Amino acid sequence: MPMMKAVFFDLDGTLIDSDPYWVRSQETLVRSCGGEWSDALADALQGAAFPETVRLLRGAGVDWDGDAIVRHLSDEVLCMEKERLPWIEGVRDVLSGLAAAHVPAVLVTGSPREIVENVMAQVPKGAFVGYVCGNDDVTPKPDPAPYWR
Template sequence: MTAEQPLAVLWDMDGTLIDSEPYWMAAETPLVESFGGTWDHEQALQLVGLGLPDAARVLQGAGVGMEVDAIVAHLTDAVLRQMGELGVPFRPGAQELLRSLRAAGVRTALVTMSLHRMAASIVELLDFDAFDLVLGGDDVPRPKPHPDPYLRAAELLGVDIAHTVAIEDSPNGLRSAVASGAVSLGVPHFVGLDGVGADTLWPTLEGRTVDDIAALYRAHRP
């Protein structure tokens, strides 16, 4: 690693590193229906990028008669079961970019609004040393779009947030990254990111390497 590279790259998980949003949606629908409600794709999109407690409250509004913590635990377990059965569905280019960063000695952190236990379980399924730090939504007092998750990750890594790059796919996640002071990279998936404030938007991570991240960092670092 050189001064021309960021000190760390901070990754969102759901929708950025892995294509888990369909798994969450597949868990939400039968849960709502079990309480006599209905749940469609447009409703599911409202939860993209939300902290799990906030998502649980939306599901309560759709008729789910469970406490917030119980909903969060139910959805987390359902998604983990799918991951165990179907494997980790990386987003295009994400695994290759992550491996490129690790090979170059750039530190990496997973900064997600999923529960810490879920994120740690998914990292354990990977066949390489992918992250120096895993930070879940239950590890910080305020979720994205607040800057707390990214600021806490930088603090735990012992780096200045201004010398990191954060990669996000959702508006709330990107707002968190921007507010933290990280160099922010948006890679839209289910919802658009125009006008959210990213330093750069890439349509995909496919074909990207540590050199592209370094160039992004040099263009936007303080």
């Protein structure tokens, strides 16, 4: 059997289950701006890239600049993740096993650098050789550019 040469990981839903944190921060923002929150909006926001998130939140009543929306949501999620990083069960063992086998792993995510660096500070030693994040000047996923980088 051929040996793995490298592994790429996504962050949200693969290493950590941060969706509840994003939903909580989005709902709080919409309600604080006097907007309407619904299950349909929550569903539409799940996994959405930041431009789509901004569009949907503006449509729900958030009258903020797009950068301010992204910064606010990211700051809220980062605070929650610093308090408790919601690891997917068993993933830390997988990361440790890959590091022990000297299989390089790279994180490829659209999440902001501050969130990624918080995760990187908490992964098992040697688990990742690098990452590509949403702040990098590269076309976002699902385009293959982040993986090529």
